[in-house]
Structure formats: structure tokens, C-alpha cells
Amino acid sequence: MNYENSLDYAKQLDREDSLAYVRDEFHIPKDKNGKDWLYFTGNSLGLQPKQTQQYIQQELDDWAKFGVEGHFEAKNPWMPYxxxxxxxxxxxxxxxxxxxxxxxxxxxxxxxxxxxxxxxxxxxxxxxxxxxxxxxxxxxxxxxxxxxxxxxxxxxxxxxxxxxxxxxxxxxxxxxxxxxxxxxxxxxxxxxxxxxxxxxxxxxxxxxxxxxxxxxxxxxxxxxxxxxxxxxxxxxxxxxxxxxxxxxxxxxxxxxxxxxxxxxxxxxxxxxxxxxxxxxxxxxxxxxxxxxxxxxxxxxxxxPPILSMAAIRSSLDLFDKVGMDALREKSEKLTGYFEYLINEIDTDRIKVITPSNPKERGCQLSIQVKNADKNLHKKLTKNNIITDWREPDVIRCAPVPMYNTFEDVFQMVAILKTLL
CATH class of the missing domain: 3.40.640.10 (Type I PLP-dependent aspartate aminotransferase-like (Major domain))
Incomplete structure (x- = not known):
């Protein structure tokens, strides 16, 4: 694809995204002013689907209602859960x-x-x-x-x-x-x-x-x-x-x-x-x-622990609704745009060490920063960008197609550029 390095273009990609609605299915962490974090650590802990609480509450209610008989009498019997x-x-x-x-x-x-x-x-x-x-x-x-x-x-x-x-x-x-x-x-x-x-x-x-x-x-x-x-x-x-x-x-x-x-x-x-x-x-x-x-x-x-399985069931129902084919298609576009923006930064200090072929990577891009230490990661965090630092000099960033946007990617790279 021929990408453009502009906020308007990133917003255009989000408007054209057939999976944009899925973001609303998740709780997005916010800062103290109520602004969404730029969350790029789904490769460490994925965000919570909004329906998960309902799925777990169902099992808590059935535990309260049936006790041990919930193994057979619960709405979703626990024995075959x-x-x-x-x-x-x-x-x-x-x-x-x-x-x-x-x-x-x-x-x-x-x-x-x-x-x-x-x-x-x-x-x-x-x-x-x-x-x-x-x-x-x-x-x-x-x-x-x-x-x-x-x-x-x-x-x-x-x-x-x-x-x-x-x-x-x-x-x-x-x-x-x-x-x-x-x-x-x-x-x-x-x-x-x-x-x-x-x-x-x-x-x-x-x-x-x-x-x-x-x-x-x-x-x-x-x-x-x-x-x-x-x-x-x-x-x-x-x-x-x-x-x-x-x-x-x-x-x-x-x-x-x-x-x-x-x-x-x-x-x-x-x-x-x-x-x-x-x-x-x-x-x-x-x-x-x-x-x-x-x-x-x-x-x-x-x-098995039913409450944990209820949370898994909530997420799997979302995956089944969206489909891995669609998620992979968006993932390749997201990482493609992310990689393009990183390469647009005019410095020899950074490079993406993840394979450039989309078929040889998932949604994570690992960005190596010469002469950097964890202070760079801390500065990103102060700017409400949640990434993962790995010694000695790599920032792992995973724009997850379920809930990350092209605007997220654009904003993250713009702030990283200023910090460099």
C-alpha cells in the first residue's frame, strides 16, 4: 500500500476499517483526565471485553443459586464447561x-x-x-x-x-x-x-x-x-x-x-x-x-476453574464473531502503516527488527533504539503510551486489530519522534 504520514490519512483509514466497531467491545484504559491510553501491550495482557463481566457474573449467580448442583443445573453446566x-x-x-x-x-x-x-x-x-x-x-x-x-x-x-x-x-x-x-x-x-x-x-x-x-x-x-x-x-x-x-x-x-x-x-x-x-x-x-x-x-x-473459563468464553465469542481472516487482514495493514511511519522518522537511531514481510510476523513490531535505555520507555509511559521495554534497547509494540486504531499508531510514532 501507498501510505501517507498525516493524521487525516490515519483517520481516513479508521473510517474505512470494517472492524472499527470492535474497539467499542473493549474497556480502553484512560488517564486521570479521561483520555484513552495508547495501549500497545496486548502481547503481554489483552484488554478486557465489556461482556466478560456479564459472562463471569452468570456463573457467580448460578453458584449462589445452585451451589454444587450448578455442575448440572447452571445455565451453562460446569461439568462440560x-x-x-x-x-x-x-x-x-x-x-x-x-x-x-x-x-x-x-x-x-x-x-x-x-x-x-x-x-x-x-x-x-x-x-x-x-x-x-x-x-x-x-x-x-x-x-x-x-x-x-x-x-x-x-x-x-x-x-x-x-x-x-x-x-x-x-x-x-x-x-x-x-x-x-x-x-x-x-x-x-x-x-x-x-x-x-x-x-x-x-x-x-x-x-x-x-x-x-x-x-x-x-x-x-x-x-x-x-x-x-x-x-x-x-x-x-x-x-x-x-x-x-x-x-x-x-x-x-x-x-x-x-x-x-x-x-x-x-x-x-x-x-x-x-x-x-x-x-x-x-x-x-x-x-x-x-x-x-x-x-x-x-x-x-x-x-477446571469455571470463572476463568467464563472469561475465555467471552473472548472466544468475540473472535468467532469477527473471524481470524478479518483480524489478520487488518493486522497486516496496521503493522504496515506502523512500519512505514517508523521508517519515516529521519534518524539512524531506530530500526524495526521484526521481519518486514507481513507473512513472517504478527501484530508486534520490535523497535530497536540505539543508545537508549529504559528512560525512553518511561517517557512514553508519561505520555500515556503503554509499550513493553526489553533489555538492552528494544521497545515491543503490538497494535492489536481487535481494539487498536490507525490513529493510535500515528499518535504513538509522532510522540516517539519528539522524544528521540
Whole structure:
């Protein structure tokens, strides 16, 4: 597109935006004078949909009205409540309903999945992660290596950007697998890198890993609700993601989990067990031997927190109304305009380290600022611009298509320019 660097043009793009109405579905934080913040941290915590309070209140009312009988008598009975989320979550991540369940929190789910899918031997035990993986992923795989009795220094392989570059190159992963594939048991890769915002080719990663008989797992914390990962088609073995970022379900909310259909009926996979992954038909006959359910439901452990699931249900209903195709289309336009405006700033101090190809990124742009420190972030905050600072010199900004506008982007860059 041929963009223009003017407020009138940004407002014109907002008038032409077919999703402009969706912003009104969210609570937008305001300053002490009642002016909307410029909120660019949906990649850390999504904003609250206005209907979420109603969804949670329904369950509070039914708890008050029915007590324990709410499991069966509530307007939305609690016993099967997680099932209300499955189809819509599966659509968001491109999976079959059999392959998806909402449960636990992200790192807990990654550990439960590794119990099943990380089965090292003395010869084949190494794990590949990105060199700048999110810390919780690094800690998780380090502890798995330790748990199985392997040396972390030898067992952890880092897929690194090339010297002088920020983003990862798929050919370098291919080379790692060519050289060490016979020793690698698992690839656990962030589908969208938290630092650079790079969206990786999941299908290619799966093909490379499987060619060397490696299990392939994906952390979609920064991908679910942001990009379209098409998990089933990609062929990855498993994935997990949080719901409080782009999926707007509230601080610390539950995680989504994907297990590919090819593993759905394998009851021999080792796993930790609880009564919630036992056959739901005989679950309440307390003296039955363990009978694991097929599909992703077979990784559940405990009955879920309904109030958190109510918030997720509220957000998923919005996603279902709007559709990921429309959200991605707007996201590409928003980041395209954002990138254009950043490049219009006449200084060599800043550059966008996120890939410029819209197909290789979500809505986050990571802006590197030479000779800057966190004081720049603090100055942005004083101007009611909520971004995320990452050491040593990067501002992560995520204009979310659900609720951010082209005018938001224009105003943010105009203020950043004055601060520089």
C-alpha cells in the first residue's frame, strides 16, 4: 500500500476499517483526565471485553443459586464447561476439536506434554530451542534435561540468528538437524518469537524435525489469536499457548493445548493422570481403573476453574464473531502503516527488527533504539503510551486489530519522534 504520514490519512483509514466497531467491545484504559491510553501491550495482557463481566457474573449467580448442583443445573453446566470453548479455540489455531483442550497454565501444560513426548535415550536426548526463547521455555527444558539425568550444557542446543542479524534463518535449523539430528529428541520452538515478533514456518520446522525422527512442539504464547498457525496442517506433534495475551481472557488465565490427531488414540503414551482425563462416562464411578480419553482431553488432570473459563468464553465469542481472516487482514495493514511511519522518522537511531514481510510476523513490531535505555520507555509511559521495554534497547509494540486504531499508531510514532 501507498501510505501517507498525516493524521487525516490515519483517520481516513479508521473510517474505512470494517472492524472499527470492535474497539467499542473493549474497556480502553484512560488517564486521570479521561483520555484513552495508547495501549500497545496486548502481547503481554489483552484488554478486557465489556461482556466478560456479564459472562463471569452468570456463573457467580448460578453458584449462589445452585451451589454444587450448578455442575448440572447452571445455565451453562460446569461439568462440560471446557467443551464450550473447544470448537472456537480450535478454529483460532487451525486444529480439529479432537486436538484441542483448555486447561492449566502454559508452562504446566508444556511440562505435561513433555512427560508424554520427550522420551530421551542415551543416544537421542538433546533438545533444540531458539537462542532467545522466552525464559520459561528455557527453564522448562533445562529442568526436563536435569530430571532425565542429562547435562544441560550438552543437551540444550540453541538455534541462533546469524552474526549481525536478529531474526532466525530456517537453513540454520536445517544445518543443526543435519549435523546433530541423530542425537536430538525434541524441538521446542516459539512459533512467534517474543522478542523480535518473528513468525516461524511451523510446517517447515515439523518437516525438518520429523525427517530426523524428532518430536516437534510449539509454544504459541505470542501466536494464538495473533497469527493463523494452522496447527493440524502444520503436522507439529504438540503445542500450548496462554490465553491472557491476544486472547483477552484476563491476568493469569488458563492455557490452550494441542495434540495432533495422529497421537489421539495412543493410550500407550506415558502421561501423568488425574480423574479429569479418565473416561467421562465412568469418571464418577470412583472405583474404575484408569481409562484415558482420546485426543487432547486425555491430558487433563483436574476439574477446571469455571470463572476463568467464563472469561475465555467471552473472548472466544468475540473472535468467532469477527473471524481470524478479518483480524489478520487488518493486522497486516496496521503493522504496515506502523512500519512505514517508523521508517519515516529521519534518524539512524531506530530500526524495526521484526521481519518486514507481513507473512513472517504478527501484530508486534520490535523497535530497536540505539543508545537508549529504559528512560525512553518511561517517557512514553508519561505520555500515556503503554509499550513493553526489553533489555538492552528494544521497545515491543503490538497494535492489536481487535481494539487498536490507525490513529493510535500515528499518535504513538509522532510522540516517539519528539522524544528521540
Amino acid at each position: 471446557h467443551e464450550y470453548l473447544t470448537d472456537k479455540m480450535a478454529k483460532i489455531v487451525g486444529a480439529k476439536p479432537l486436538e484441542v483442550v483448555v486447561m492449566n497454565t502454559l508452562t504446566t501444560n508444556l511440562h505435561l506434554l513433555m512427560v508424554s513426548f520427550y522420551q530421551p535415550t542415551k543416544e537421542k536426548y538433546k533438545i533444540v530451542i531458539e537462542s532467545d526463547a522466552f525464559p520459561s521455555d528455557r527453564y522448562a527444558v533445562q529442568s526436563q534435561l536435569n530430571f532425565h539425568g542429562f547435562d544441560v550444557e550438552e543437551g540444550l542446543i540453541e538455534w541462533k540468528p546469524r552474526k549481525g542479524e536478529e531474526i532466525l534463518n530456517i537453513e540454520d535449523l536445517e544445518q543443526i538437524l543435519l549435523e546433530q539430528g541423530d542425537e536430538i529428541a525434541l524441538l521446542l520452538i516459539g512459533g512467534v518469537n517474543y522478542y523480535t515478533g518473528q513468525y516461524l514456518d511451523l510446517k517447515k520446522i515439523a518437516e525438518l524435525g520429523h525427517a530426523k525422527s524428532c518430536i516437534v512442539g510449539i509454544d504459541l504464547a505470542h501466536g494464538a489469536g495473533n497469527i493463523q498457525p494452522n496447527l493440524h496442517e502444520s503436522g507439529v506433534d504438540f503445542a500450548a499457548w496462554c490465553t491472557y495475551k491476544y486472547l483477552n481472557s484476563g491476568p493469569g488465565s488458563l492455557s490452550g493445548l494441542f495434540v495432533h490427531e495422529k497421537h489421539a488414540h495412543n493410550k500407550e503414551l506415558p502421561r501423568f493422570a488425574g480423574w479429569w482425563n479418565h473416561n467421562k462416562e465412568t469418571r464418577f464411578n470412583m472405583r474404575q481403573p484408569f481409562d484415558v480419553m482420546p485426543g487432547a482431553e486425555g491430558w487433563q488432570l483436574s476439574n
